[in-house]
Amino acid sequence: MAFNHKHLIDITEYSADDIMTILETATRFKEVNERRIKQVPTLKGVTVVNMFNEPSTRTRSSFEIAEKRLSANSLNFGGSSTSTVKGESLVDTVETLCSYKIDMIIVRDKHAGVPRKIADVSGVHVIDAGDGKHQHPTQALLDLYSIWERKGDLNGLKVGVVGDIGHSRVCGSLIPALKIMGCEVTVIAPPTLMPARPDILGADHVTSNLDEALPELDVVYMLRIQRERLEGAPYPSLREYNLLYGLTQEREHLMKPDALICHPGPINRGVELDSYMADHPKRSIILDQVYAGILTRMAALYLLLGGSEDGITA
Numbered sequence: 001m002a003f004n005h006k007h008l009i010d011i012t013e014y015s016a017d018d019i020m021t022i023l024e025t026a027t028r029f030k031e032v033n034e035r036r037i038k039q040v041p042t043l044k045g046v047t048v049v050n051m052f053n054e055p056s057t058r059t060r061s062s063f064e065i066a067e068k069r070l071s072a073n074s075l076n077f078g079g080s081s082t083s084t085v086k087g088e089s090l091v092d093t094v095e096t097l098c099s100y101k102i103d104m105i106i107v108r109d110k111h112a113g114v115p116r117k118i119a120d121v122s123g124v125h126v127i128d129a130g131d132g133k134h135q136h137p138t139q140a141l142l143d144l145y146s147i148w149e150r151k152g153d154l155n156g157l158k159v160g161v162v163g164d165i166g167h168s169r170v171c172g173s174l175i176p177a178l179k180i181m182g183c184e185v186t187v188i189a190p191p192t193l194m195p196a197r198p199d200i201l202g203a204d205h206v207t208s209n210l211d212e213a214l215p216e217l218d219v220v221y222m223l224r225i226q227r228e229r230l231e232g233a234p235y236p237s238l239r240e241y242n243l244l245y246g247l248t249q250e251r252e253h254l255m256k257p258d259a260l261i262c263h264p265g266p267i268n269r270g271v272e273l274d275s276y277m278a279d280h281p282k283r284s285i286i287l288d289q290v291y292a293g294i295l296t297r298m299a300a301l302y303l304l305l306g307g308s309e310d311g312i313t314a
Contacts, residue, residue, distance in 0.1 A: 003303045009115045009128045011137040011173045016180050023145050025299035026292070032069065033294060042307040043072040047102045051118075052078040052129070053109045058265055059129050059138070062293035063106055066301055069294070075102070090114065094122050103305060107131070125304050133169050138300060139264055140173035142292040144181060146285050147219055149292075150260055155182035160213050161203070162188045162245060163223030163272060166195040170223060170264050175201045188213050190245065210245050214254040221262040222247055222272040238271050249276040260285050 003021055005014070032040055048067050052060050067074045077097065088096075097105065104125040107115045112132030119126040130136040148154050159178050165171055165187050178185050179202045186205040187198055198206045207213055214220065225241065242248070247261065261277055261284045269275055278284055301307070 005304060007115075007119050007126045007128075008137050008300055008304060009119060009126060010135060011140050011177045011180070014177075014180070016182070019141070019144065019177065019181060022141055022296060022299045022303060023148055025303060026141075026145050026295040027149075029069075029295050029298040029302075032298075033291075039069050039071060041071045042302055043067070043070040043305055045073070046104070046305055046307075047073045047075065047100070048104045048106060048301070049075045049077055049097055049102050051097075051105055051107045051109075052076075053107070053114075054078075054130070056108055056129070058290065058293065059108065059136075062290075063129065063297050065294050066297040070298055070301055070307065072301065072305075075100075078108075090117065091121050094118050098122050098124060104301070127300060127304070130169055133167055133172065135172045136169045137173045137177075138293070138297055139170055140177040141296040141300065142289055143174055143221070143262060143264070144177055145292040145296050146262065146289045147260065149288070150285055151218065154178075157183045157218045158186070158216055159183050159219040159221060160186045160188050160217040161221045161223065162210060162247070164193045164225055165189045165198060165201075165223070166193050167226065168223050171201060174221070175203055186213050186217070188245070190241075210247075211251070211254060214251060214259075215256070217259055218256060219260045219262060220247060220255070224264060224266065225268055225271050238268075242271050246270075246272060246274065247277045248274045252277070255283075259283060262286065262289060265290065 003018065005018065032038060050060060050063055064074060102124060105118055105122060106127045106129050107118055108129040109131050112134035114131050115126050115128035128135055128137055144154065151157060161171060161175060175185050185203045186207060187203045188207055188210050190208055261280060263273060263286045265286065267273055267278055269278060278286060
């Protein structure tokens with residue numbers, strides 16, 4: 001299985017074959033996660049540092065579970081206890097961590113570009129777990145996996161991404177990843193939540209009318225609205241946002257019979273989605289996405305770190 005990447009920082013550095021290798025490897029780890037004993041010795045002896053300089057629940061916890069299930073040694077680092085809070089530079093902090101002879105750093109940071117800088121100065125494997133408004137590649141991979149598992153193929157699917165396009169790092173990885181896999185992408189948002197140049201993201205279509213777009217979509221990906229941004233200039237109120245851009249039970253008749261609903265979480269119920277749509281037994285794959293986070297992160301760790309083949313089936 002050829003996989004020639006050292007880092008997972010920018011999804012555009014990955015080809016369709018690379019992404020399929022990750023998705024297919026994630027499928028192999030699904031069997032591991034359904035056993036009573038959910039641990040394999042694949043990365044035994046490998047040391048991974050989780051450097052989360054920004055709060056995270058889903059991403060951090062799924063990386064930690066993925067590491068444990070692969071038998072990697074983990075060091076959790078970040079938050080208010082870090083040396084950077086005391087004035088140490090990022091480079092000095094990374095060099096200190098690397099003195100422990102670690103193998104990988106998984107980094108989340110509020111500043112765009114930090115994972116690349118860490119890769120440049122550390123010499124170890126780096127995974128971007130979200131940097132500023134830039135990228136979040138493992139989120140894109142778990143989204144692709146969830147859609148691929150339900151639809152059987154990604155090529156030719158029509159996917160709509162709805163919401164705060166301008167401030168979303170999810171979009172920064174998801175839209176390019178969908179395009180790499182042959183999807184047709186429409187971005188849907190009020191003009192105030194759209195970037196100045198939405199074409200740079202690579203979407204095929206741009207619209208501010210959700211109701212017109214819905215009938216064509218195979219997948220409706222609802223972005224989380226960050227409430228602090230809506231209670232001000234970008235949009236008059238959460239209620240008005242919900243009326244125009246919320247995926248509600250009243251809008252279901254506009255959707256294809258087999259259209260899927262995705263959301264990166266956490267959901268603002270009553271804003272992006274009502275509970276009927278968020279919990280829809282046939283359409284919503286939101287909990288599938290959460291589970292896929294463990295599978296795809298296990299796959300990324302395994303492929304980047306050159307894990308033991310025997311370890312998958314042990």
